[in-house]
Amino acid sequence: MGLPRFGRPKNGDELSSNLFVANCGPAVGISDDEIASVFSKFGELNGVYAADDSGTRVIVSFSDVGSAQSAFMALHGKPCPELGGRSLFIRYSVLQPNPQELLQSVDSRPWNSLAKRRVQHYGYEFCYDIRNVNTKRCLGELPSFLSPILERISSCPTFKNADPDRIVLDQLTVNEYPPGVGLSPHIDTHSAFEDLIFSLSLAGPCIMEFRRYGDGDWRPRVASSIDTKVDCPEDGSNCIKRAIYLPPRSLLLLSGEARYAWHHYIPHHKIDKVDGKVIRRASRRVSFTLRKVRAGLCKCEFPQYCDSQR
CATH class of the missing domain: 3.30.70.330 (RRM (RNA recognition motif) domain)
Incomplete structure (x- = not known):
């Protein structure tokens, strides 16, 4: 390489x-x-x-x-x-991470096939049937090809004064999405991972949508011009939506409320509209999702969404 x-x-x-x-x-x-x-x-x-x-x-x-x-x-x-x-x-x-070298690194390793996409797990395997990780079964250290990404994360000014242990990441899930394949709305299991979740997009773009569902007690404190209250047909309840465009080589960080209380998902279609422009998805999109496995119970401020506090 x-x-x-x-x-x-x-x-x-x-x-x-x-x-x-x-x-x-x-x-x-x-x-x-x-x-x-x-x-x-x-x-x-x-x-x-x-x-x-x-x-x-x-x-x-x-x-x-x-x-x-x-x-x-x-x-x-x-x-x-x-x-x-x-x-x-x-x-x-x-x-400087080289996208092609990163893709070559994962393509040289075996993929696991799910219903509509392929995945790889490093550090710890994410078990989709229980939506959690088996902390007793470590797959080893994260691969060396991640070093440029981990360094860029650790040197980011956002974490200049942060506790170093907070950004020690030990789990990677690589997802490969064919055209038209997305991701169902979900919140990453609270008890599985710590606060910070990073997702690097490679090879192709997509729209990721975020939804905050009403729970009876929650009200948005500040109205936003890009927030819209809509009926969500999945369960008939009201929710607030926000969409983010993720171009190739972009790095998304979820933390705090966005990580613990907002569902995120990728719509299942082949074309996205961004600022009035039609953007066709590439032949594949590959995401690197980096997280830190949680050692104990989650004590976040969003108990209504937290499996540790139910």
Whole structure:
């Protein structure tokens, strides 16, 4: 699959476990091993890679963000005696997920066929008959091809001050949707997974619709111009709908009320309308859904939807 691909963070405040280091490399007589010996003092390294063809710029990849930050603060803009006294110019760099390589990785592994779509499970298997996971049967660590995605999630400014354990994800479900195949309305089982649910869309687009069903006590506090109260024919009750367009390479995050109280589903049709434009679904859409398996009972603020509190 080749060497990892790196790029400049889109957000200037985004930290990363990877550093772009200029003014060192084989073209100026400094080997990767010499560079590694300097940077490994700050933490465990994944490797040292050529940043381009110049021979004077490298990527130093750490196993964690904290080590990279320590190295950046200690070495950026300063002469380094161990590297010939050269001043190093450093900035953060991020792994760039390659959609085709991600798809090739899952396509090289066995799929499980459901009624209308195919799935793969990693970390823990999701059991559709009980809508939960068997926490006693771990399938192993998440595959290495997920590393670019996990790094982008952990380095997102949204989680800059978050508890690191909150974004440690250990379960992946890969879904492949043929044209016209969607997903029935549902809320991911509260007792199965923690608060954060990430879903990466690849290969093709779709519309995902969210529904908040009335329960007698709940009332929307703030009216929204994109919320509409409609009759939901599935059960005859009223609900509020909201639709989101998910293009390829988009990453959806569900948390809080959206995760615990809103049903989400993908309509079963081959054409979506977005801003008045007709968008035909691709020959396949593949989603990577990442979650953290819950160890205990759910204690969310939405007991009417919670299997742990019924």
